[in-house]
Amino acid sequence: MKLLYLIALICLFPQSEENPLSSDNAGPRRSFEDIKREIAGYSDVAKKIIDLAIHGKAQNRSYERLAFFVDTFGPRVSGSRNLELAIQYMHKVLKEDGLENVHLEPAKIPHWERWEESAMMMKPRNYSIALLGLGGSIGTPPEGITAEVLVVTSFDDLHQKAQEAHGKIIVYNQRFVSYGETVQYRVRGAVEAAKVGAKASLIKSITPFSIHSPHTGIQEYQSDVPKIPTACISVEDAEMMSRMSSRGTKIVVTLKMGAKTYPDADSFNTVAEIVGSTYPEQVVLVSGHLDSWDVGQGAMDDGGGAFISWEALSLIKDLGLRPKRTLRLLLWTGEEQGGIGAEQYYKMHKENISNFDMVMESDEGTFMPTGLAFTGSDKARDIMKEIMKLLKPINVTDVFENGEGTDINYWIHDGIPAASLRDDLTRYFWFHHSQGDTMTVQDPIQMNLCAALWTVVSYVIADMDEKIPM
Structure with missing residues (x-):
């Protein structure tokens, strides 16, 4: 009898021929056309955000805030006093700034310091090799x-x-293909060299362009493989030693x-909010990271991403x-x-994972924005494409694949939709993890555009x- 009652009840409601999207909030299921109309209704708000960020009182604010920050505190390596x-x-x-629920949440983070380091070529001539030790490396005697x-x-x-490697210092002169592919030499170089009995490893910096500038970064040891010292050297020095070696020198x-x-070391994640008016327990997270390596100023990686994320909340509050x-x-x-x-x-918040609507991270520079990278269901992607149409005034409307980020991947693995800023990466890896990551590579106009995109979407x-469908 209950089954017949349910069938009769279902028949009372007409079924939409359009693609329905489910909602976690109370209310009827809506068609995609309804959602498109809702998003289009944000056109005026989007224009106000864009105008304030690019032309109004907030123009260049994220840039100026970042410049003060990096000039004051410099590089902020994990475990350091600077951080x-x-x-x-x-x-x-x-x-x-008037944001709400501003607080610090504790975290334990690694503490490694490079101290003094050098590499001197003794034969065939005396020459000082440009060097940056890799994070977590052991020292030498x-x-x-x-x-x-x-x-x-x-x-x-x-x-x-x-058979030739035992007792040697391995120099990797690998070809740069892409950061994602070539970085394996930085991450695994010491382990692979140690497996064949090498004393140390020197790795050509993971960059397509160099002005004699080594690039640092994290590397990983294995518990069952001896630890050996490891560092990155400049592209120029790696290629010079390769030429010498090819001549039999x-x-x-x-x-x-x-x-x-x-x-x-004791550290903290820094949190601030604009509390929701209707569903305050549900969260859209925007983020970047405050730590950096111990060279340059950490302006690009990831000062820019952190500060446009702050700017997003500032712009919304200001309006x-x-x-x-x-x-x-x-x-x-x-x-x-x-x-x-x-x-x-x-781990502290995963019991409330269902309350996260979207997680966003900007950690690949804040150069000229080209769109938004997104990870989620096809239904969610269709919605993101409609939201990005609101950025037509600045001609940045594309939605790309792979919205992953180191800090938001934990939520992605639980199925939460995620997005990351996509921008022009032409020069990003020129300066990445090097002394060149300073405020000089930042551009205020480009940061304004990135902040506008980030704010409208969030x-x-x-x-x-x-909520965005999972």
């Missing part, structure tokens, strides 16, 4: 390691020359590294807007060590009647 002071400063200024160099072009080449290098790893859902700013700690701070935040998602 601690930078976090305390952000806690203070977010409160002064005080007197250093002096050994002959073996140059290889790939892991396969290393394995083929395994014997190369001897003395490597000295004072690197040390200390007990994990007197309050979305239905809570907009939450997260400034992560310990990202460069593998998203350590974000992982701990996720506000509309937070204010729509229904």
